[in-house]
Amino acid sequence: MKWYLDDVREMHEAAPYTFYIPSEEVLRQLKVGDFVKLIFTNEEASSDGYSGERMWVKITAVQGNQFEGVLDNEPYYLPIEVGTELSFGMEHICQTEYEEPDGDKWDYYTDTFVIISADVLEREEFHFMLRDEPDEEGDPEWSFLSGYEDDAYLSDTENFLIVSIGVVLNMDDSILSILQHPPLCAYERDEEGLFQEVEDYDWDGYLNG
Structure with a gap:
């Protein structure tokens, strides 16, 4: 089973008021040791319709808009292990542990x-x-x-x-x-x-x- 990291910016553009992504301001604050959530997606959906999952990754290196990290979640379906080293960009990050400056707007849109x-x-x-x-x-x-x-x-x-x-x-x-x-x-x-x-x-x- 092969997988890839979803480009969350494209998903946000398709549904800007229901698919949240971190602001540029928050993404620029990320540093080594922080945790971010990425969307791991199967190239082919399973028979039960499963296509992927969101999982936490610990950042181990930052270089501009690019990051290195290790998987910190135990996957339910994907053939990937905790501790797997990953390379990813800002476009793959769908959640951080930082508070968003426009969080009240998102609360309004969703609640x-x-x-x-x-x-x-x-x-x-x-x-x-x-x-x-x-x-x-x-x-x-x-x-x-x-x-x-x-x-x-x-x-x-x-x-x-x-x-x-x-x-x-x-x-x-x-x-x-x-x-x-x-x-x-x-x-x-x-x-x-x-x-x-x-x-x-x-x-x-x-x-x-």
Whole structure:
């Protein structure tokens, strides 16, 4: 079974609000003796769908953006042993032991939950967003619709999911400033692709329907 180290920067670019990578500021602080986590991936997935695992590596040498290290984890599947010497670059590091300066933003992206229709996930787009008052503390406040759902679809709770706000921002992060608007508010995408507030939204019908 052959393996390689994933380029986490490419993975971050594909999902910038849900796939965390350390900041350049933190990566520049790394020194000999620090521990970093890398993603070891099989060239071919196993029969059970397993493709790789994240494991800690202890840095033994630093030269610019390149590092030497030794594996500090016991692998579950990969044919590699603890203590194996490795060469890797900054592009392979997905976690460090340092505190991130923008950690609060990442907490928001991962810990803030919203409601979306399954159609949003299927189409990877949304055209309507609404912020309601939560019933209880911690309940999702924002809801997102593709705009293609009909009444029958909307009336079936099985068609809705709770996900982190980062999932939605991966589709369109132009809404970041809108997310700070207090409830009750609703926004719809116009013909130019921009979100405009729906001034005459039927809140009585929505809240009492």
